[in-house]
Amino acid sequence: xxxxxxxxxxxxxxxxxxxxxxxxxxxxxxxxxxxxxxxxxxxxxxxxxxxxxxxxxxxxxxxxxxxxxxxxxxxxxxxxxxxxxxxxxxxxxxxxxxxxxxxxxxxxxxxxxxxxxxxxxxxxxxxxxxxxxxxxxxxxxxxxxxxxxxxxxxxxxxxxxxxxxxxxxxxxxxxxxxxxxxxxxxxxxxxxxxxxxxxxxxxxx
Amino acid sequence: xxxxxxxxxxxxxxxxxxxxxxxxxxxxxxxxxxxxxxxxxxxxxxxxxxxxxxxxxxxxxxxxxxxxxxxxxxxxxxxxxxxxxxxxxxxxxxxxxxxxxxxxxxxxxxxxxxxxxxxxxxxxxxxxxxxxxxxxxxxxxxxxxxxxxxxxxxxxxxxxxxxxxxxxxxxxxxxxxxxxxxxxxxxxxxxxxxxxxxxxxxxxx
Amino acid sequence: xxxxxxxxxxxxxxxxxxxxxxxxxxxxxxxxxxxxxxxxxxxxxxxxxxxxxxxxxxxxxxxxxxxxxxxxxxxxxxxxxxxxxxxxxxxxxxxxxxxxxxxxxxxxxxxxxxxxxxxxxxxxxxxxxxxxxxxxxxxxxxxxxxxxxxxxxxxxxxxxxxxxxxxxxxxxxxxxxxxxxxxxxxxxxxxxxxxxxxxxxxxxx
Amino acid sequence: xxxxxxxxxxxxxxxxxxxxxxxxxxxxxxxxxxxxxxxxxxxxxxxxxxxxxxxxxxxxxxxxxxxxxxxxxxxxxxxxxxxxxxxxxxxxxxxxxxxxxxxxxxxxxxxxxxxxxxxxxxxxxxxxxxxxxxxxxxxxxxxxxxxxxxxxxxxxxxxxxxxxxxxxxxxxxxxxxxxxxxxxxxxxxxxxxxxxxxxxxxxxx
DNA sequence: AATGAATGAGCATTCATTCAT
DNA sequence: TATGAATGAATGCTCATTCAT
Numbered sequence: 128x129x130x131x132x133x134x135x136x137x138x139x140x141x142x143x144x145x146x147x148x149x150x151x152x153x154x155x156x157x158x159x160x161x162x163x164x165x166x167x168x169x170x171x172x173x174x175x176x177x178x179x180x181x182x183x184x185x186x187x188x189x190x191x192x193x194x195x196x197x198x199x200x201x202x203x204x205x206x207x208x209x210x211x212x213x214x215x216x217x218x219x220x221x222x223x224x225x226x227x228x229x230x231x232x233x234x235x236x237x238x239x240x241x242x243x244x245x246x247x248x249x250x251x252x253x254x255x256x257x258x259x260x261x262x263x264x265x266x267x268x269x270x271x272x273x274x275x276x277x278x279x280x281x282x283x284x285x286x287x288x289x290x291x292x293x294x295x296x297x298x299x300x301x302x303x304x305x306x307x308x309x310x311x312x313x314x315x316x317x318x319x320x321x322x323x324x325x326x327x328x329x330x331x332x
Numbered sequence: 333x334x335x336x337x338x339x340x341x342x343x344x345x346x347x348x349x350x351x352x353x354x355x356x357x358x359x360x361x362x363x364x365x366x367x368x369x370x371x372x373x374x375x376x377x378x379x380x381x382x383x384x385x386x387x388x389x390x391x392x393x394x395x396x397x398x399x400x401x402x403x404x405x406x407x408x409x410x411x412x413x414x415x416x417x418x419x420x421x422x423x424x425x426x427x428x429x430x431x432x433x434x435x436x437x438x439x440x441x442x443x444x445x446x447x448x449x450x451x452x453x454x455x456x457x458x459x460x461x462x463x464x465x466x467x468x469x470x471x472x473x474x475x476x477x478x479x480x481x482x483x484x485x486x487x488x489x490x491x492x493x494x495x496x497x498x499x500x501x502x503x504x505x506x507x508x509x510x511x512x513x514x515x516x517x518x519x520x521x522x523x524x525x526x527x528x529x530x531x532x533x534x535x536x537x
Numbered sequence: 538x539x540x541x542x543x544x545x546x547x548x549x550x551x552x553x554x555x556x557x558x559x560x561x562x563x564x565x566x567x568x569x570x571x572x573x574x575x576x577x578x579x580x581x582x583x584x585x586x587x588x589x590x591x592x593x594x595x596x597x598x599x600x601x602x603x604x605x606x607x608x609x610x611x612x613x614x615x616x617x618x619x620x621x622x623x624x625x626x627x628x629x630x631x632x633x634x635x636x637x638x639x640x641x642x643x644x645x646x647x648x649x650x651x652x653x654x655x656x657x658x659x660x661x662x663x664x665x666x667x668x669x670x671x672x673x674x675x676x677x678x679x680x681x682x683x684x685x686x687x688x689x690x691x692x693x694x695x696x697x698x699x700x701x702x703x704x705x706x707x708x709x710x711x712x713x714x715x716x717x718x719x720x721x722x723x724x725x726x727x728x729x730x731x732x733x734x735x736x737x738x739x740x741x742x
Numbered sequence: 743x744x745x746x747x748x749x750x751x752x753x754x755x756x757x758x759x760x761x762x763x764x765x766x767x768x769x770x771x772x773x774x775x776x777x778x779x780x781x782x783x784x785x786x787x788x789x790x791x792x793x794x795x796x797x798x799x800x801x802x803x804x805x806x807x808x809x810x811x812x813x814x815x816x817x818x819x820x821x822x823x824x825x826x827x828x829x830x831x832x833x834x835x836x837x838x839x840x841x842x843x844x845x846x847x848x849x850x851x852x853x854x855x856x857x858x859x860x861x862x863x864x865x866x867x868x869x870x871x872x873x874x875x876x877x878x879x880x881x882x883x884x885x886x887x888x889x890x891x892x893x894x895x896x897x898x899x900x901x902x903x904x905x906x907x908x909x910x911x912x913x914x915x916x917x918x919x920x921x922x923x924x925x926x927x928x929x930x931x932x933x934x935x936x937x938x939x940x941x942x943x944x945x946x947x
Numbered sequence: 948a949a950t951g952a953a954t955g956a957g958c959a960t961t962c963a964t965t966c967a968t
Numbered sequence: 969t970a971t972g973a974a975t976g977a978a979t980g981c982t983c984a985t986t987c988a989t
Contacts, residue, residue, distance in 0.1 A: 145952095161453070163368045167980060177954045182981065248453025249366050253512055282532070289525040296505025297498040304497055307459055320494040327487070328533030350969095372963060382971045384965080393963065555973095571863070573778045577959060587975045589961075598959070658778070658863025664922055692942070699935040706915025707908040714907055717869055730904040737897070738943030760948095782984060792950045794986080803984065954986075958979100965975075 146184045148174040150198070153191045158237035162192060162245045192252070195241055200260030203231065207267065217275030218326055221294065224268060225318040228298050233314030236306065243303045265291050272329070281329045290329055297321050351389045353379040355403070358396045363442035367397060367450045397457070400446055405465030408436065412472065422480030423531055426499065429473060430523040433503050438519030441511070448508045470496050477534070486534045495534055502526045556594045558584040560608070563601045568647035572602060572655045602662070605651055610670030613641065617677065627685030628736055631704065634678060635728040638708050643724030646716065653713045675701050682739070691739045700739055707731050761799045763789040765813070768806045773852035777807060777860045807867070810856055815875030818846065822882065832890030833941055836909065839883060840933040843913050848929030851921070858918045880906050887944070896944045905944055912936045 152174035156165045167188050171178045185191045207227055214220045232239040246252060268291035275281030301317045357379035361370045372393050376383045390396045412432055419425045437444040451457060473496035480486030506522045562584035566575045577598050581588045595601045617637055624630045642649040656662060678701040685691030711727045767789035771780045782803050786793045800806045822842055829835045847854040861867060883906040890896030916932045 161456070163453070166978090178980090179955065179982075180953055183952070188980070244452060244458055247449060248368070249449070251366070253449055253508075285528055286525060289522065290529060292505045292509055293502040293526060293529055296501040296503070296508075298501070300497045300501025300504065303458075303501075317494065320491060321498060323490055324495060324498055324533035325529070326533070327535075328529035328531070330532075371961090376972095383963090383973095384971055385969085387964070388969070571866070573863070576957090588959090589976065590974055592960070593973070654862060654868055657859060658776070661776070695938055696935060699932065700939060702915045702919055703912040703936060703939055706911040706913070708911070710907045710911025710914060713868075727904065730901060731908060733900055734905060734908055734943035735939070736943070737945075738939035738941070740942075781982085786951095793984090794951060795949055797985070798948065950987105950989085952986105952988095954984100956984100957982090960980105961978090963975100963977100965973105966971105967973095968971085 145174075145176065145180070149176065149181055149184055149191070150194060154195055154237050154241055157192070157195070157245050158240035162248060192241075192245070193255075195238075196246055196260070199238060199242070200264075203227075204260065204263055204267075207264075211267070211271075217271050217278060217280060218330075220271045220274075221268070221326070222318065222322050224271070225294075225298055225321055226315060229301060229314045229318050232302050233305070239302055240306055243299070243306050265295055268294055275329070280331055282331050285329055294321075294325055297325065350379075350381065350385070354381065354386055354389055354396070355399060359400055359442050359446055362397070362400070362450050363445040367453060397446075397450065398460075400443075401451055401465065404443060404447070405469070408432075409465065409468055409472070412469075416472070416476075422476050422483060422485060423535075425476045425479075426473070426531070427523070427527050429476070430499075430503055430526055431520060434506060434519045434523050437507050438510070444507055445511055448504070448511050470500055473499055480534070485536055487536050490534055499526075499530055502530065555584075555586065555590070559586065559591055559594055559601070560604060564605055564647050564651055567602070567605070567655050568650035572658060602651075602655070603665075605648075606656060606670070609648060609652070610674075613637075614670065614673055614677075617674075621677070621681075627681050627688060627690060628740075630681045630684075631678070631736070632728070632732050634681070635704075635708055635731055636725060639711060639724045639728050642712050643715070649712055650716055653709070653716050675705060678704055685739070690741055692741050695739055704731075704735055707735065760789075760791065760795070764791065764796055764799055764806070765809060769810055769852050769856055772807070772810070772860050773855040777863060807856075807860065808870075810853075811861055811875065814853060814857070815879070818842075819875065819878055819882070822879075826882070826886075832886050832893060832895060833945075835886045835889075836883070836941070837933070837937050839886070840909075840913055840936055841930060844916060844929045844933050847917050848920070854917055855921055858914070858921050880910060883909055890944070895946055897946050900944060909936075909940055912940065 149170060153165075153170045156169045156173050159165075160169070165188075167181055168178050170188075170191070171181050174181075181191075185194065207224060210223055210227065211220050214223055232242065265288075269287045272281060272285075272287040272290045272294075276283050276287065298318075298321060301321065302314065305312070305314045305317075354375060358370075358375045361374045361378055364370075365374070370393075372386055373383050375396070376386050379386075386396075390399065412429060415428055415432065416425050419428055437447065470493075474492045477486060477490075477492040477495045477499075481488050481492065503523075503526060506526065507519065510517070510519045510522075559580060563575075563580045566579045566583050569575075570579070575598075577591055578588050580601070581591050584591075591601075595604065617634060620633055620637065621630050624633055642652065675698075679697045682691060682695075682697040682700045682704075686693050686697065708728075708731060711731065712724065715722070715724045715727075764785060768780075768785045771784045771788050774780075775784070780803075782796055783793050785806070786796050789796075796806075800809065822839060825838055825842065826835050829838055847857065880903075884902045887896060887900075887902040887905045887909075891898050891902065913933075913936060916929065916936065920927070920929045920932075
């Protein structure tokens with residue numbers, strides 16, 4: 128009742144460390160073998176903890192997958208919005224989104240694999256995926272397109288939602304191809320290629 | 333002692349029929365429950381055959397998935413090439429590809445689900461996917477873009493491979509969104525939206 | 538569709554044989570190690586079948602326990618009623634019930650262990666137990682006591698339900714003691730001892 | 743460097759308190775969920791201590807069950823002997839035993855559940871059970887019956903051990919029925935019913 | 948003494964695949 | 969060819985117990 132309180136900062140760090148270790152290990156293992164082919168024991172051993180320990184930090188194997196997605200999306204969108212706030216021109220905004228998208232996933236191939244491949248492996252997850260973070264992401268793009276239309280720099284005869292999907296689809300395909308490619312090349316520069324075509328397509332004449 | 337030999341034509345038809353039944357049943361089942369959650373027994377019973385019979389036509393559960401992909405891609409590409417041969421202008425060719433792509437998948441939602449979701453669930457499959465049919469598909473698009481560039485109707489400062497990926501990525505995203513959407517809408521008309529932007533982006537000024 | 542129908546009698550026998558093997562093995566194993574300490578694999582190997590085969594005949598480990606109880610009780614009560622129908626005097630009926638009770642369990646020590654020990658290990662099961670077969674059993678005894686009271690051979694100042702419980706409790710204790718005893722002795726003769734006291738206690742003066 | 747030594751009396755009290763808390767919590771939890779379905783963590787939290795603390799007072803989960811039995815039996819037999827010493831007539835002694843038996847368990851339903859149900863769940867425990875406290879209990883009854891026979895108030899043609907088992911079995915059945923009954927009724931009065939029959943059965947004519 | 952995070956052995960159940968008929 | 973009973977390897981998760989603090 129009256130014990131000297133634990134150093135909560137240290138304690139929290141320890142907890143976070145172990146959760147992070149498991150989180151990171153899961154990304155590794157899922158990327159390497161696929162979600163369904165990964166055993167919880169694999170993750171545990173990759174994280175350097177006992178099997179049971181995984182369950183002190185995550186309720187189930189599936190929850191780990193969700194956590195990977197949630198954390199990444201959170202950071203993704205947070206950083207994105209922060210950066211976009213400082214940019215004026217809609218075209219520049221879109222370019223920055225494209226750059227960030229490819230930069231981020233290009234910097235963490237394993238996370239990219241999980242995002243492009245493992246998260247797609249079930250309609251159930253895909254639905255949740257689109258309901259949450261993904262919808263928010265698409266919305267940011269859509270809003271930016273609308274901005275450009277109001278401002279007069281983008282054509283008014285295209286539907287912003289569709290444009291947003293095309294934009295996202297193009298970026299998504301870049302990442303998927305990059306992951307599956309046997310050759311190794313930097314992902315980020317592809318942003319320019321995408322912008323060249325996309326902006327050309329939506330720019331007002 | 334010896335049986336009357338079967339009419340081989342009829343026999344072949346019977347064989348094809350049963351294989352088709354299993355094939356079709358697998359698409360249904362995979363679409364409904366996902367590849368990993370589908371049991372071979374589910375497929376067998378949906379096809380109206382015994383569990384063991386599945387193995388007379390397919391070597392394994394995985395082979396069924398491959399077969400689904402291979403058959404669809406074969407038909408896809410065959411029909412596509414046939415149609416494109418009769419079209420002159422590269423821009424019209426691309427438009428036709430887009431239409432066919434969305435038409436086909438839009439007409440068979442179950443197949444579309446398997447294509448968009450289940451076939452993505454493993455890096456292994458994804459790799460084979462890109463090595464085989466998919467590469468061929470992308471190549472057709474790339475070639476058409478190059479044609480347009482030579483002919484002068486498409487900008488020369490864009491890389492055909494990249495343009496092809498963007499084109500494919502845009503279409504792919506349309507399909508994925510259509511599948512996951514709670515609302516029901518026709519998929520094919522999205523081809524026009526995609527073309528509006530894509531052509532605008534690659535057209536020579 | 539038009540195959541020669543299986544010899545259903547033989548087929549049924551085969552099915553019954555395997556189910557019986559598992560049933561019997563389960564009694565053995567439960568008696569030896571206790572329900573909670575028995576692994577399904579133990580039962581399977583004792584029955585000479587693969588682990589998975591157990592699940593072709595029983596839905597779960599728990600269902601096996603229920604089955605053991607249900608089958609035994611069914612036989613028990615069926616045989617009991619048949620015999621009692623041919624006996625006139627209530628006192629003789631009770632004596633016969635006691636004899637049958639101890640005879641049966643005395644002839645199958647393993648089944649007795651499961652009945653006396655394993656079936657008691659959970660309030661859940663106990664409740665179901667008392668709701669079904671057991672209640673029927675107790676009722677037969679109660680009715681016989683009532684008969685004796687009407688007829689005038691049993692005291693009227695005792696409650697039939699209570700007498701039935703005492704009767705059952707006494708027999709039950711005989712079996713439990715027999716099971717746990719290190720010495721080996723025949724169980725059936727204990728019926729006479731019980732009757733001597735019980736009949737003395739309920740006989741009209 | 744050295745701590746002020748604890749007041750040993752107080753310390754012992756504290757120790758006893760915590761052990762009691764765990765003991766009591768275990769009875770609660772076992773009664774509610776059954777021995778095998780109870781987690782040590784459940785007991786710990788019901789007792790308001792940490793999981794590990796349980797192991798400072800008990801060597802294992804099983805030992806807790808033993809302790810519950812041993813303590814109860816100790817008290818049971820101690821009190822019983824004390825009371826019986828002041829009673830003359832064997833018949834009155836038996837009546838008092840019956841009363842005490844039902845009184846005690848009737849006053850603590852949770853303990854009764856553990857006694858009637860949980861303690862029966864393993865042959866291993868049952869054997870130890872009969873070897874220890876239970877044998878002593880049965881012996882007291884047996885001795886009393888012998889007394890009555892010598893004295894002439896009980897029939898000489900019955901075996902005291904058997905009579906003791908019947909007596910115990912009857913009481914035991916009363917308790918079990920009471921526990922499982924959906925209706926709530928006082929247990930102690932059943933002692934009279936049992937005595938009416940049992941004494942009638944063993945009384946010398 | 949007390950804590951509670953960490954451990955890792957243990958197990959019921961599922962299901963792709965085989966094979967005797 | 970076709971069947972479907974039988975197989976047995978494979979795995980997510982639980983929980984009694986330990987031990988560093």
